[in-house]
Amino acid sequence: MAVSNKNLSSPRKLALIIGNQKYQSENKQRYAINNATDFSNVLESINFTTTKACDISKQDMASQIVDFRNKINDGDLILFYFSGHVYQANGKTYLIPTNDSNIEKECDFDDFAINFEGTVKRLVEKNPSFVTIFLLDYCSPYVLMNGSAAKLKTNGKGLSEIQPPPGTFIQFACSANQTSLAVLGANRNSLYTKHLLQNITEENVPISDLFRRVRNAVHQESNQRQIPLSMDGLRQHKQASLNEVIVARLRTQDFLSKEPLSQSEYRYYERCKEYYRGTGKPLVSVASEVLDNSIGLTSSILKFGIDDNYCNFDVQDFLTTFCEKMPLKMDDIVVKGIQAGSVIMTVAITGETKSNDKKRCLQLVYKSFTDSLQDELGKMKTFFIFMGPEESLLKIQKYQEKLYLHPEFNRVYVRGRDFWQGALSDGKGRGSPYYCPVGWKxxxxxxxxxxxxxxxxxxxxxxxxxxxYGISILLNGLKPAYRHEHGAGIYVTPSINYASHPRYAEVKQIPSSFRNTFKLGDYIQYVLECRVHPNSIKKIVLETLRCKNNVRIDPNIENERLEWVIDTYKKTIVDFNDPESPIVCTGLMIRVTQDHPGLLPESQWWFASHLCESENCCKAGIELSILTRKLQRGSTCSIIYD
Incomplete structure (x- = not known):
């Protein structure tokens, strides 16, 4: 995304790494040297100056600690790591050297092992104004030479908590009464160090957060059998990180393109703005190639429309906030260009990412677009987001050029205007009977x-x-249902009465800002009118709202024939505006009512079917108890046609 620069004002980073594996006693270790070697290498990759020592005696351990202490200047970032046997006795914690043959009883630890609390105190004394980190990785319980296993409260397994001095962060590989585990199916590192290695290089992650990630990862992989024990004394240095990277700030003017939007692009984005201004949310569009794993991606872009003048637009702040809300890192993307006016910004998934990973990345981003997240992005003035190859977006925009109102064929279906009884007989071939959608425009x-x-x-x-959603479908196409009662496909119905159920057509109370548009209306519903080729109808099946007591939903069509499943011919998104599509959208049906449409005679079947107040199911626009009371009082409802 941007060039990383070493921060000249950053603290020095020093680490002492000790790995003890070949003990003189029977207490052998398996992973300590690998742990120490790998951890030292990873720390060096993020600019630590490391001192590594393996399989050393108590005298050498003490010397290493003293020498390391003498290198410390106040204000350094200090890390101490030990992989080997650790033991707690009489309220003290001991790091055990490899020459442990003289340790037979607990009283021997003072003479033949390194006191950990004393080590903490000595190192912190040299670095009182910044951060000192202590990490202890240990595996099997330490057994004393006389053959008796430790019988302390820890039972020789795990370590109990100690009080961290201010400015320190301490983490033990596992909590009291636990044993550190090996990595299942591998023999390179212990489980704890494996996750240290995977997380330690994360850029600009606060220390406490980083080790919380390590703890959670170990806990999860061990099936809750091991959880590292953390002791956090970082009260004044909460934002300090092990791998602080200063990133060159992105500037909008560096990405401005001289190439203007084409007329088709301009008109498309203006429609997207209308959608945004009416809903408060961005129009989210995804190319079919992103969702279809059998198709490769020719390119992987994110395209944003931001309802702001480019002179006021801060690309760094926008992308930082966006990535924080997404399964996306700033390093995953690169800005390709920004077009002036309302900001149209193109961002590509970085070239270092493999093609399949790019697709997976876009799929994860797409799945993240919940209603609440779209509300948040709307507050960021985002009116449009596209994911996929740029040529797919150009194709969508091409079809949008051909999508416009055809007022010559607008209709108002009511007696005295556009009305008929029974199946329409006007000599036009429609493939199936067409009944008057009374009450709709x-x-x-x-x-x-x-x-x-x-x-x-x-x-x-x-x-x-x-x-x-209706406007979104018209602008972007419809994603078929893959998990539904009658299988994959697009679900439609020959009955507008069935389509008007709140499970399908949201009942929305008209906002006050639209009162002038809809005059006396209080509620509104929208249904898409479509045309489908008969050969594309895979199934004609029973309605799925479970209508009870043999209630007839539509007087013209049997309940057993109310749902049609349309074949998408393996398309992941079907463009309703493509004349070559198996289904096309020919109009937007609107019903405006003076009161709730659930009071209409033609809606009484709703109450014999599935009807709920779940946010993810029926959108009735009113509490059902209130609607029921209105019915009981004999309230009626009129349809508004003007």
């Missing part, structure tokens, strides 16, 4: 020239939706 969309010829024999059907 249609905003007609232009699809293609010579429409009747092109779509002769195609069936009319409906797809209920939230208004925001």
């Amino acid at each position: 249609r905003w007609s969309f232009y699809v293609t020239d010579r429409f009747d010829e092109k779509f002769n024999g195609w069936c009319i059907c409906y797809h209920g939706t939230k208004f925001a």
Whole structure:
């Protein structure tokens, strides 16, 4: 993303690494030298000056600690790591050297082992104003030479907590009454050090947070049998990190492109802004190649539309905030360009990432777009986000050029205007009976020239939706359902009465800001009118709202034929505006009512079907208890047509 520079004002970083493995007693270790070697190498990769010593006696351990202490200047970042046997007795913690043959009883530790608390005190005294870290990794319980296992409260396993001096962070590989585990299926490192190695190089992660990650990873991989014990004395240095990296700040002016938006791009983004201003959320679009694992990606971009003038736009702040909300790091992306006006920014997944990893990265980002996250991004003035190859976005924009209202075919379905009884008989081939959608208005969309010829024999059907989703579908296409009662595909119905159920078509109370638009209306619903080729209808099946007591949902169509499953021909996203698609959108159906539409006679079947107040299911726009009381009082509802 940007060049990393060494911060000249950063503290020196010094580490003493000791690994004791070949003990004179029977207390052998398996991983200590590998642990020490690998950990030392990793620390050197993040600019630590390390001193490593392996298989050393008590005298050599003491000398190493003294020499290391003499190198410390106040203000350094200090790390002490020991992998080997550790023992607690009489309230003290001991690091055991390899020449341990004289240790037969607990009273021998004072003479033949290194007192850990004393080591902590000596090192901290030289570095009172900054951070000193102590890490102890140990495996099997230490058995005394006389053959008797330790019988302290720790039972020779794990270590009990000690009080950390100010400015220190201490972590033991496991808590009291636990044993540090080996890595299952591997023999290079202990489990604790394995996760140290995986996390220690993370950039700009506060020390406490980094070791919390290590603790959680060990706990998870050990199936809760091992959890490192942390003692945090970093009250004044909470933001200190082991791998502090100063990143050159991104400047908007460095990425400004002289290439203007094309007319099709401009018009598309203006529509996206309308969506954003009406919903408060960005329009999120993803290319089918991202979701289809059988297709490779030619390129991997994130494209943002931000409703802000480029003169006021801070690219660094925006991307930092975005990445914090996503499974994405700043190092994963590179800014390719920013086009002036409202900010249109192109960001690519970095070239170092493999193609499959790029796809997985975009899939994770796409799955992160919850409603609440979209609300947060809306507050960041983000009106559009696209994921996938840029050529796929250009294709979407191409079809959008052809999507516009066709007012000649707008309709108001009510007696005295556009109305008929029974199946319409006007000589046009529709593939299935077409009944009057009474009570609805249609905003007609232009699809293609010579429409009747092109779509002769195609069936009319409906797809209920939230208004925001409806506009999103028109702008981006529809992702098929993969886990549904009747299998994969797009679910539609020949009955607008069925499509109007709150499970499918959100009942939305009209905001006060739209009162002038909808005049006397209080509630509104939206349903997409579509055309589908009969050969693309895979199944015609029973409704899935579990209507009880043999209640008929639509007087013209049997309940057993209310759901159609449309074949997507393995497309992960079906563009409703592509004339070559198996299903196309021909209009937006709107119903505006003076009170809740659940009071309408044609909606009474709702109460014999599944109807709930779950946020993820039915969107009734009212508490069901209130709606029920209205019905009991005999309240009625009128449809507003003007």
